[in-house]
Amino acid sequence: MIRFSLTRPRALMLGGLTAAGLLLSPAAAMAQPGNAQDARPPYSLLQMNICDSGYAGCFARTQYPKVLDEVVERVQADDVNAVTLNEACSGDVAEIARRTGYHYRFATVIYNGAPLACKTPGGRGEFGNAVLTKEAIKASQDEPYSVFSGVEQRRWLCVTTARGVDVCTSHLSTDGEAPGTANSTQCAELGQVLASRGRPTIFAGDVNRRASCAPEGHWTLTDAAATQAPGIQHAYGTLTSPTLELEPATYTDHDALVIRAGLPK
Numbered sequence: 001m002i003r004f005s006l007t008r009p010r011a012l013m014l015g016g017l018t019a020a021g022l023l024l025s026p027a028a029a030m031a032q033p034g035n036a037q038d039a040r041p042p043y044s045l046l047q048m049n050i051c052d053s054g055y056a057g058c059f060a061r062t063q064y065p066k067v068l069d070e071v072v073e074r075v076q077a078d079d080v081n082a083v084t085l086n087e088a089c090s091g092d093v094a095e096i097a098r099r100t101g102y103h104y105r106f107a108t109v110i111y112n113g114a115p116l117a118c119k120t121p122g123g124r125g126e127f128g129n130a131v132l133t134k135e136a137i138k139a140s141q142d143e144p145y146s147v148f149s150g151v152e153q154r155r156w157l158c159v160t161t162a163r164g165v166d167v168c169t170s171h172l173s174t175d176g177e178a179p180g181t182a183n184s185t186q187c188a189e190l191g192q193v194l195a196s197r198g199r200p201t202i203f204a205g206d207v208n209r210r211a212s213c214a215p216e217g218h219w220t221l222t223d224a225a226a227t228q229a230p231g232i233q234h235a236y237g238t239l240t241s242p243t244l245e246l247e248p249a250t251y252t253d254h255d256a257l258v259i260r261a262g263l264p265k
Contacts, residue, residue, distance in 0.1 A: 042260045043165060043239055046078055047204035049086040049254040053127045054119035056087070058253040064120070067251035068092055072099045074247065075132075078258050082161075083132040084169035084204045089118035090125030093132070102132040107142035107157040109171075129157055129169050129205070136162040145189050149175040149182040156193055165239075165263070168194065168203040177209035187213035194218060194236060200264050202237035204257060212236070226255035235259045 050067050051058040075083055075096070083102065085093060090106045097104040108115050108128040116127040131140075142157040150173070158168040170190055173182040187209065194203055195215035207213055212220040214236035221235040221244040233254060235244065239261035247256040 043082075043163075043200075043202065043263055044078065044080040044258065044260045045082040045084065045167065045202055045204055045235070046074055046080045047084045047086075047169075047233060047235065047257040047259070048074070048249065048252065049171070049206045049233065050252045051087050051254075052089050052092055052118065052124075053087060053116065054089075054121075054124075055116075059120065061253055062251045065092075068096060070249065070251045071096055074256055075100050075102070080258065081134045081163070081165075082167045082202070083130075084167065085130045085132070086169065086171040086206045087127070088130050089127060090130075091118070092124050093130040094125070097132055100132070102134055103137045104130055104132040105137060105140040105142075105157060105159050106130045107155050109155060110144070110153040112151045129155065129171055131157055131159045131167050131169055133159060133161050133167060135165075138162055143193075145182075145186040147182045147185045149173045154182075154186055156190055158193070158197065160199065163263075164199055166197045166199045166201040168197075168201065169205040170203075170207070171205055172207045172209065172213075174208045177211055183207075183209055187211075191215040200238055202235065202239055202259065202261065204233070204235040204259060206232060206254065207234050208232050221257070221259060223255055223257055229254050233257055237261060238264065240264055 093106050108126045118124040118127055137159045140159040142155050144153050144155045148154045154173050156170040158166055160166050172186045175181045175183055177183050190213045210231045214220045218236045223233040224231040226246050227248050242261040245258040249256050
């Protein structure tokens, strides 16, 4: 496990953040942890891209259903408040929720004008992205971006939990992050979505880019130090004193991210 903290002494931290791919505002970088008795219980999130559709070349790596076992084991071992999953299948997400006791919402991705049924094996529902939470979900929203490349629609998904935290995820297009690409447009729209939430917010997802999509006032953490596909999974948020742990994954081609942060008072 690789662990990064945003509350280290400033001189050490500023040197390490660039190398590790962790970016944050100057105000957040200089924030110091409060007294233990003043600290609220941390909020934690697990992010994974699980390559679960059955179509992508990385699916063989999942040794399905071992990838589902790995997700469940990580949720239980890390004892997170929320989970964000990209390239998932609705039936498999329901199974993960059943095994962990978490609540969930799923956003179906439209492919060639229709929902894409997961295969190999079939009967696993539709392809898309998911948010699972330990606390009850009070509301959820998901919408497509205004543009996408190829035949795969891209969407964002946000839920509001009973704890008053908004948890969001998305999986952006793979056409590069240069100005004018679908990815860059989606990135800008994602930033607008996050800026508008109005509650403590945490986002994690595979954004297929290295530059941040975080709006002003949000910190950024990335998996730039990952052993697999480094730099393209990001986390953004307004929670306090965030830390990042990278966990190598066995049954998918992206490492897992665990973000822990405090809740604003």
